[in-house]
Amino acid sequence: MASVDEADETDLGEAIDILLVEPNPGDTRLFEENFRDAKLMNAVHAVTDGKEALDFLHQRGAYGxxxxxxxxxxxPQLPGTSGMEVLSELKNEPPLDEIRVIVLTSSEMGEEIVRSHGLEADEYIRKPVETEEFIDFVREVEDFWFAIVKNESDD
Structure with missing residues (x-):
């Protein structure tokens, strides 16, 4: 994980690197702004398609x-290499299979579609549509991350 020199009591005390795989530039901007404003310390890295995501994860090309x-x-709905192809590669390739994945769904149907391909993510969260919903979304991600950190510290 990335290190952070300054952390206050409201932060987790350790930064996390988040890879956002999102084709819509407007949504990417909203995600980045809301994460920056949240108390969850992080570095958001954004890519726009599945090929870029895999290049980032394998540290190829510009992502060395x-x-x-x-x-x-x-x-899950990306141009070119789909989100489901990315998830499949993640879940079938150590050490990438250890990375936590939240699939952004537009509805309950989106979660069912991903699962119908025999794939499982760590979490499914409904993608915010309105600007105000992004605050709730960031809180859901923060709660998910707190649960992971707590579970790992209990081991």
């Missing part, structure tokens, strides 16, 4: 120095 993310926010 990319950090391995702690968490991936994955839109």
């Amino acid at each position: 120095d990319a950090p391995q993310p702690d968490l991936i926010l994955l839109e």
Whole structure:
């Protein structure tokens, strides 16, 4: 994980690297702004399609120095290499299979579609549509991350 020199009591005390795989530039901007404003310390790295996501994860090409993310926010409907193909590769390739993945769904149907391909993510969260919903979304991601950190510290 990335290190952070300054952390206050409201932060987790340790930054996380988040890979956002999102084709919509407007949504990417909203995600980045809301994460920046949240108390969850993080570095958000954004890519727009599945090929870029896999290049980032395998540290290929322009992503040769990319950090391995702690968490991936994955839109399943991507141009080119789909989000489901990315998820399949993640779940079938150590050590990538250890990265936590939240699939961003537009509805309950989206979760069913991903699962119908025999794939499982760590979590499914409904993708915010309105700007106000992004605050709730960031809280859901923060709660998910707190649960992971708590479970790992209990081991």
